[in-house]
Amino acid sequence: MLGLPRRWLRQLTYLIGFLIVAIILLIVANSSNVIKLQDYIPTSLTPSFFQPSADSYIVDISINNCFAYNSGNKKCGIPGDSEGKYGKIPEDSSKWIKLDKDLLLGSSWIKKQFLSYKTVKSSVFLGAFEEDSDSNEKRDNNKITEKLVIIDIAISNPSQDSKIKGNEKLKLPKYIIDEFHSGKVFDDDAHKNLIDNDNDIKPIKIDLEKDKQNSASTKLSEAAKQKEFEENIQPQNPSKSDGSIEENADGDIVSENQEDGDIKSSKRSVETSRHELERMLYVPTKEDLAKDGWVYKSNGIWLRYGKVQANAVTGIDILFGEDAVDPRPNWNLIKDGPLRDIATQPDKKAYLTVRKGDKVNYKQAKYSPVLKINKNGKFKILQVADLHFSTGVGKCRDPVPSSSKKGCEADPRTLKFLEKVLELEKPDLVVLSGDQIFGETAPDSETALFKALHPFVSRKIPFAVTLGNHDHEGSLTKSEMMSLAASLPYSLAQLGPEDIDGFGNYVLTVEGPASHNPALSLFFLDTHAYSQNPKVTPGYDWIKENQLKWVEETHANMKKAIDAYTHIHLSMAFFHIPIPEYRNLHQPFIGEQKEGITAPRYNTGARSILNKVGVKVVSVGHDHCNDYCLLDIANKDSEEENKMWLCYGGGSGEGGYGGYGGYIRRLRIYEIDSNNAEIKSWKRTEQEPDQIVDTQILVTDGKVVNF
Structure with a gap:
């Protein structure tokens, strides 16, 4: 390089600069679906950062009944165009897709049940909105400014989920609890939060007379139950705002007797070490779920919404039976539990399977090997x-x-x-x-x-x-x-x-x-x-x-x-x-x-x-x-x-x-x-x-x- 003329070095610098700019432009154009590199370069040769975004994203799910006599109608069991998230969008930008599978597997002569999902083209989320075909006016963009798509799905299994301590009321899917828990940073504040939210901490003794101790503990228990019932959420950190329980600067539990107004304090007799907690899973509240994008739909289906991303949900299917499997590498069969309130036979319950990210071409060399006699001349x-x-x-x-x-x-x-x-x-x-x-x-x-x-x-x-x-x-x-x-x-x-x-x-x-x-x-x-x-x-x-x-x-x-x-x-x-x-x-x-x-x-x-x-x-x-x-x-x-x-x-x-x-x-x-x-x-x-x-x-x- 040092022996090259300055003119050559200058030209080489220009070339490298041009290539860098071209690569950046290709990345931006490909991610915005202006061009699709997969149409020109085999997927196996395309770098991961060039992988195309999905053509469309799933934004809603619906399960509907359809009279058996009308099941031949393609629209039977599909929600209306204006139904679902974001309402009505021009037909060529959004549509409901019905899975052509009767969730009842023909067990009912009267009705059939179908799952449909609503898709929206990626261009909609990039701002390329089209004119409304009915009014010929520019579509009001206010309803879709949030630009959220389904990025995850969970299925509840109440009989199992309710066994998780603190989850008896909401019965959230274990998947959501695990996912929420795994995303938390467990520092001292989180440890304190777990202690305060643990219903089963028993090694706390209150130094009151026996009769007042029983009365106070009973009132505390009833107050906690009443609050949990009213809010239908995991009990939050104790605070003075409810007028019943607070903790002073020394870590004492302060109890207020609502009848006589007497206030007594007590010391924790044992240390609540993080290693002694029986439960280390934090059960999220309704507010936590909302902040994290989780929304309950129906039939045990929970949807998580988030911004458009590479691993968003782009495919949904239904398989039947506890022994069902999905051999497709980029699909995940959710076996936490079957769909609820679906009247199928016990060994043919309906399970959801989902694809995240774009559709994979299984004909590429990775998934379609060449058949060849081995070096020993054998083939079996x-x-x-x-x-x-x-x-x-x-x-x-x-x-x-x-x-x-x-x-x-x-x-x-x-x-x-x-x-x-x-x-x-x-x-x-x-x-x-x-x-x-x-x-x-x-x-x-x-x-x-x-x-x-x-x-x-x-x-x-x-x-x-x-x-x-x-x-x-x-x-x-x-x-x-x-x-x-x-x-x-x-x-x-x-x-x-x-x-x-x-x-x-x-x-x-x-x-x-x-x-x-x-x-x-x-x-x-x-x-x-x-x-x-x-x-x-x-x-x-x-x-x-x-x-x-x-x-x-x-x-x-x-x-x-x-x-x-x-x-x-x-x-x-x-x-x-x-x-x-x-x-x-x-x-x-x-x-x-x-x-x-x-x-x-x-x-x-x-x-x-x-x-x-x-x-x-x-x-x-x-x-x-x-x-x-x-x-x-x-x-x-x-x-x-x-x-x-x-x-x-x-x-x-x-x-x-x-x-x-x-x-x-x-x-x-x-x-x-x-x-x-x-x-x-x-x-x-x-x-x-x-x-x-x-x-x-x-x-x-x-x-x-x-x-």
Whole structure:
């Protein structure tokens, strides 16, 4: 730098100054939503101080009833435009958003109950007010000068909250008390305040005659109770203003007898050390709550208002059941208590979940890892078939042993088994092959699906999803179910091409250990549900011709990259309903076949097309009590002879049927060895998850292995 000409140094100084000014302007413009850097720079590359503010903020919440016959009306159950905080704001700046979930879960024939929240665009809080469409006059800005938004939410649980000393009357949510308490600086003044407000300080003795002592203490107690009742708040610091209790300069308690006017003083006989206090939580008063921005709404919901900030509440949702979970990293499920006065079933109570800050893009690299064979040439896949999760804990169907049926909760028991296998196997990818939820027991499909996918999201394990015939029988359609699954962190699921039948037709590739070329291709197909023409072809639906054409075209587009892979490329396929060739049981198989094969009766030639694109192993679910791998040989003893393994994952969920011949729930694992172009498989059962069952090598050197 010292050796540079002055002219260069001057120009470099100008450049640095220009960059600093430009960065400051970008920060201001981005925070004011003048520009949105996320539209130009990936979120993963955007510095934290450049993170965009929310497009809108939530300013109010309302729960309203709606007559069942009118529930199809989008406005039914939504407050009027002029209702809620700030009143009426031009429609394009503010609106009520109704969660399309009946809080009663259809339990009432007369009414439905909906939660709505009111949003206001961020530009409103920045002063960009628009003209009122009715009067064409500039909107009066007085009502919104405070510019407050919801920054926190708490839910009360009276039966638990009332157990907190000093909270018996207000029954404030413990969350508010903890939050208020954590924000206090505990110095000597705060310590004194805690002492004075502690109702349970008993080591205070008054040196009066016994009868006057009893009388005075009784009057003190009654006065304190009367004051607490009238104000409905935690008793405040004793003061002379009420004419009954004061403390002199020496720390004496002075009592005034209202009957005879005599005043007596007494000494504290023991020291009230901060270490001897039984309660160290300060219960805020109504005034404290107001200063801190807390406001009670209804149904146990408390809202905290504050100035617009990055971590303000920007999303609200409802999940059901004590076992509900929210796998989304920036969402918080409030489990302190369910919403009150909601007439739902005991195991399906409504819980609030909230998002703070802006919506996160889960497709960024942090949440969407690239699949890759590890340095040892291995890649492990766990297939999870037929979880059959419910809204609420669900009931066990045909558990083994049968003696365990009483009081058996299906979903918690299934999760315990699944999580045990995840710990043992530590898979690189999880494939859910359909019927993640059992529609008829899942009036809120989102709750059930979140439970099914949470184990993988929480462990940061990539997962893929195909749909079964029961996934769309709850509150969400097939398109909505696949979209929801695809939207979550670590999900590699895709909705698939719009012009192809079904939802969830896609392919994933796993890179080789030393290159980006695909070492393994995984095809996922939607096998739909029931036959569209049951009178002609009863039973289940089939893979459509345009899906198979898409498979061929996709493989052709991948061929150049596949050919660039220096080892032998392998392919597998996963879907829910088996293809007709699964019925070829005259051929060798390993595993159990304890129920009929419910494949479609119409054959579109899916096996032939899959063989054409190199698929050596197909794995499905659907038939819970079958878990075999069948070696299917087509065109035997001819030049076109080809072999393919047709495998079942085996049912894993206690919420689905089972029990044929004492069938035990199980999970299937596949291990790919790219060094030997090998695919190996085994299973683990709920009864003995530590034991490996039916280990078999399916493919070696890229070729299907004979028995």
